[in-house]
Amino acid sequence: MVHVRGVCVLGLGLIGGSVLRAAVAAGRQAWGVTASQEDERGAQLDGYQVTPTVADALRRAADTDAIVVLAAPLPAVDELLRSVAYVAPEARLTDVVSVKRPVAQSVRRLAPDARYVGGHPMTGNSASGWPAGSATLFHRAAWVVTTDDTDDVELWSDVARLALDCGAHVVPAETAEHDAAVGRVSHLPHVLAAVLASVGADGGPLALALGAGSFRDGTRVAGSRPELVRAMCEGNRAGLLAALDDALGRLGAARGSLASTGSLGATIVTGHRGRAAYDQLAAMDRDKLVIRLDAPDALTELTELGRRGGRVVQLDGATALAEVPNPV
Amino acid sequence: MVHVRGVCVLGLGLIGGSVLRAAVAAGRQAWGVTASQEDERGAQLDGYQVTPTVADALRRAADTDAIVVLAAPLPAVDELLRSVAYVAPEARLTDVVSVKRPVAQSVRRLAPDARYVGGHPMTGNSASGWPAGSATLFHRAAWVVTTDDTDDVELWSDVARLALDCGAHVVPAETAEHDAAVGRVSHLPHVLAAVLASVGADGGPLALALGAGSFRDGTRVAGSRPELVRAMCEGNRAGLLAALDDALGRLGAARGSLASTGSLGATIVTGHRGRAAYDQLAAMDRDKLVIRLDAPDALTELTELGRRGGRVVQLDGATALAEVPNPV
Numbered sequence A, B: 001m002v003h004v005r006g007v008c009v010l011g012l013g014l015i016g017g018s019v020l021r022a023a024v025a026a027g028r029q030a031w032g033v034t035a036s037q038e039d040e041r042g043a044q045l046d047g048y049q050v051t052p053t054v055a056d057a058l059r060r061a062a063d064t065d066a067i068v069v070l071a072a073p074l075p076a077v078d079e080l081l082r083s084v085a086y087v088a089p090e091a092r093l094t095d096v097v098s099v100k101r102p103v104a105q106s107v108r109r110l111a112p113d114a115r116y117v118g119g120h121p122m123t124g125n126s127a128s129g130w131p132a133g134s135a136t137l138f139h140r141a142a143w144v145v146t147t148d149d150t151d152d153v154e155l156w157s158d159v160a161r162l163a164l165d166c167g168a169h170v171v172p173a174e175t176a177e178h179d180a181a182v183g184r185v186s187h188l189p190h191v192l193a194a195v196l197a198s199v200g201a202d203g204g205p206l207a208l209a210l211g212a213g214s215f216r217d218g219t220r221v222a223g224s225r226p227e228l229v230r231a232m233c234e235g236n237r238a239g240l241l242a243a244l245d246d247a248l249g250r251l252g253a254a255r256g257s258l259a260s261t262g263s264l265g266a267t268i269v270t271g272h273r274g275r276a277a278y279d280q281l282a283a284m285d286r287d288k289l290v291i292r293l294d295a296p297d298a299l300t301e302l303t304e305l306g307r308r309g310g311r312v313v314q315l316d317g318a319t320a321l322a323e324v325p326n327p328v
Helices: A014-025 A035-045 A052-065 A074-087 A101-110 A154-166 A175-202 A202-208 A212-224 A226-235 A235-262 A263-281 A297-305 B014-025 B037-045 B054-064 B074-088 B103-110 B155-165 B176-202 B204-210 B211-221 B226-235 B237-260 B265-283 B299-309
Strands: A007-010 A030-033 A067-070 A092-095 A118-122 A140-147 A169-173 A286-292 A311-316 A319-325 B007-010 B030-033 B068-069 B092-095 B119-121 B142-146 B169-173 B287-294 B311-316 B319-325
Touching: A007 A014, A007 A052, A014 A030, A014 A035, A014 A154, A030 A052, A030 B119, A052 A067, A052 A074, A067 A074, A067 A154, A067 A202, A074 A101, A074 A226, A074 A311, A092 A118, A092 A154, A092 A297, A101 A175, A118 A154, A140 A154, A140 A175, A140 B204, A154 A169, A154 A297, A154 A311, A169 A175, A169 A297, A169 B204, A175 A202, A175 A226, A175 A235, A175 A297, A175 B176, A175 B204, A175 B211, A202 B142, A202 B169, A202 B176, A202 B265, A202 B299, A212 B176, A212 B211, A212 B265, A226 A235, A226 B265, A235 A263, A235 B068, A235 B176, A263 B176, A263 B204, A263 B211, A263 B226, A286 A297, A286 B014, A297 A311, A297 A319, A297 B204, A311 B311, B007 B014, B007 B054, B014 B037, B030 B054, B054 B068, B054 B074, B068 B074, B068 B155, B074 B103, B074 B226, B092 B119, B092 B155, B103 B176, B119 B155, B142 B155, B142 B176, B155 B169, B155 B299, B155 B311, B169 B176, B169 B299, B176 B204, B176 B211, B176 B226, B176 B299, B226 B237, B237 B265, B287 B299, B299 B311, B299 B319
Parallel strands: A007 A030, A007 A067, A067 A092, A140 A169, B007 B030, B007 B068, B068 B092, B142 B169
Antiparallel strands: A118 A140, A169 A311, A286 A319, A311 A319, B119 B142, B169 B311, B287 B319, B311 B319
């Protein structure tokens, strides 16, 4: 009965706390543990099961073959993995960290027997901690489940099913492609927001007093907790560096063009087209597609689906129901 | 009876259309004219007075000593000023263009006898045209009124009073300081949004499918009409170049630091501090302050108020009631 597999959440901040709530709301046995006394108290007061120690949580996971979810910032992952290796070495394991290669490398190094499939729900906000979470945080969000951490489709499906149970849709992707993509659409926005906020503040009180919608929106994520933003962005060094170089090249070209010809035409028009492509992808008609998970190339097909902007919206035995944008 | 001075709005897009509505809502005689048949029809259907030609609108302004509001994009300003010089050469004149030096220069060149005081309401959204406007668009927004276009405080007050009537508060600023400030907090955000949208789209459908809150917010203004964004940004070449250089320096430093040491600490922490300063300025306690407009240095005092992040919230005869942030 895969549908009732238990869920063991290590870390009860915004994301982990929301996974715990959503898993319980979906009818699963779920429990968590956190190093934060505040989050622990909050979760208990809200009626959720919190174990006193990581070892307790993992022991229960090992006993019931539950899915262990690493829901801590990247810098705290290694220590949790050492506990996994010690208490539940063959655990079904996933994570919700925003970068995938460093986590996969740590798993191979520290908990090589764990049955790991990477995950990353694309949601969140500038708040953090247990109180900020909710059972509906993942509703209609994209949740990446990596396709190159395992050859075992059943393992993949099991993690994907948890994401679907949480209300998300599943975007299958390879580790490196995920990291490159989120460097562009998730980590670069944080760096640009920080730069914009700094340039605005450099203008003193007059400039800040004049900051309206474009400044407010453009700097919103600069309000997130610096240590979380750093952990996220610094963890994706390779993906973010590539995105930064793309941005620096484009910004330098804009500067040069404005200075020499007075025109920002290419910059503004290309940006407008990019934003339109984003809006269109969200609004596009979607073809339904069935992917047989017992076919030998199922994981390849899933990866290809993700590359085309597609997603899995339902799992039904050995069948994945998917949607893929139809640009016609 | 300064309070009932008429308002003649040249251009009925988002901003001009909202000025017309707000002026009427404040009990003023107000009328407009537009080159767009669509906006003209919309305004008429909504019951507003629209004259057939710019000359008609200006003739009425000259006859009643009304305030003429230039509410067209920068590239269309010169042609309107030629009409002003021809039909209403000594008109009370202001504008709502997002950059002040080029407008002031055009006024001096083309309508040197007009009694001009520059203006800039800091609001708007990615929509445009008459239907997007509203009488409450300026509610609690900052509206810059320049302090160095005239020595005539009565003229200044008259424009400031229109802004207050529209529901805005008035931020006094010198032309060059305004342009430098909006380069940072209004024009740079548009260029960064365009760059981010382009970098995201470069990542293909997978990246766009993973774009969540930070990407959506960071690229929102890239959805604005490219010709309006270009007119706005290109019109403030000097102010925007300075802001771009600041941004390029900071982004390059972030790139270098990430590549060499793996740290984004300085970037993220400084950005977080900048955003906090912005939030604090908005939330800060404000000291009340009275500025006598018949004092010889009134315009200097108003300028100083703006530099400190202050604003005028009421005009009462020869007295301006102001608020200034109290950082204690």
